[in-house]
Amino acid sequence: MPPNTWDYGLFKAAFYKKTGLDLDRYKDKQMERRIKQFMQRKNKPDFRLFFDYLSGSPPAMKAFLNYLTINTSEFFRDEKVYKHLQEEIFVELLKKEQGALKIWSAGCSIGAEPYSVAIAMDMLKALDRVKIIASDIDEQALQIAEKGSYFLKQLGKTRKEIIHKYFLVEGEDYHIIPEIKRTVTFKHHNLLTDPPYPDCHMILCRNVFIYFKQETQEFLLGRFSEVLKRGGFLVIGSAEYINNPARFGLTKSYNTIYQKE
Ligand SMILES: C[S@@+](CC[C@H](N)C(=O)[O-])C[C@H]1O[C@@H](n2cnc3c(N)ncnc32)[C@H](O)[C@@H]1O
Numbered sequence: 569m570p571p572n573t574w575d576y577g578l579f580k581a582a583f584y585k586k587t588g589l590d591l592d593r594y595k596d597k598q599m600e601r602r603i604k605q606f607m608q609r610k611n612k613p614d615f616r617l618f619f620d621y622l623s624g625s626p627p628a629m630k631a632f633l634n635y636l637t638i639n640t641s642e643f644f645r646d647e648k649v650y651k652h653l654q655e656e657i658f659v660e661l662l663k664k665e666q667g668a669l670k671i672w673s674a675g676c677s678i679g680a681e682p683y684s685v686a687i688a689m690d691m692l693k694a695l696d697r698v699k700i701i702a703s704d705i706d707e708q709a710l711q712i713a714e715k716g717s718y719f720l721k722q723l724g725k726t727r728k729e730i731i732h733k734y735f736l737v738e739g740e741d742y743h744i745i746p747e748i749k750r751t752v753t754f755k756h757h758n759l760l761t762d763p764p765y766p767d768c769h770m771i772l773c774r775n776v777f778i779y780f781k782q783e784t785q786e787f788l789l790g791r792f793s794e795v796l797k798r799g800g801f802l803v804i805g806s807a808e809y810i811n812n813p814a815r816f817g818l819t820k821s822y823n824t825i826y827q828k829e
Pocket residue numbers: 637638639640641642645674675676677678680681703704705706709757758759760773774775776805
């Protein structure tokens with residue numbers, strides 16, 4: 569390596585010291601490739617130059633932090649999973665529990681996931697029986713979530729009658745109705761460093777794991793298991809997989825849904 573230049577390892581260490589975000593916990597190849605694309609765009613071919621550029625410009629650092637988090641999401645992502653949640657699991661939880669259900673959408677991105685859960689609960693006439701906490705590290709995504717306004721594309725395969733009932737259409741914007749919006753509390757939260765929310769009946773952490781290294785995934789599974797109530801559920805993304813769920817006190821319930829023993 570030529571003097572005065574940095575490799576990805578040195579960049580990660582300096583970046584952690586500066587921002588507290590530990591890139592070492594994300595899959596290296598994927599993350600490095602993504603960062604290099606950003607560097608190219610900014611015409612900063614070397615990690616050291618790039619770090620100095622970020623350090624000298626708070627707006628550039630903010631833009632980079634927002635870029636790092638991949639927040640692709642849509643309403644009712646994986647219809648089959650939501651159908652099962654609504655028809656089986658929510659019904660079971662509502663029957664079993666007397667009080668309100670606490671549901672945590674961990675890595676909620678633009679809010680499509682927690683709002684989909686709220687809509688499913690409303691269709692069961694149980695909106696007043698649920699408290700949804702939705703958290704993410706990405707402030708820009710959280711702003712969209714809190715606003716609750718979407719483009720048609722972000723509604724994914726949401727059925728027409730659901731769109732009609734739960735969104736107010738204004739030009740090209742689809743605003744989630746206030747009754748659904750007020751059920752969800754959004755929080756800025758880093759899954760790797762902030763304490764998890766306790767006493768959950770369900771945690772949805774979907775399409776988040778996939779970016780983390782194996783040991784980080786295991787760390788998170790341990791944490792989720794700790795805060796899930798007995799008989800509670802963990803829902804992961806359709807492309808994700810838990811190797812040996814029993815290690816975390818979980819058993820496979822359906823597809824990518826696991827239950828705490
Ligand atoms: C691809 S989106 C998934 C959104 C939604 N769960 C879904 O399945 O449609 C991944 C989200 O994880 C968030 N994320 C990544 N690392 C995180 C961390 N350390 N703490 C909290 N959220 C994180 C990103 O900001 C992004 O919004």
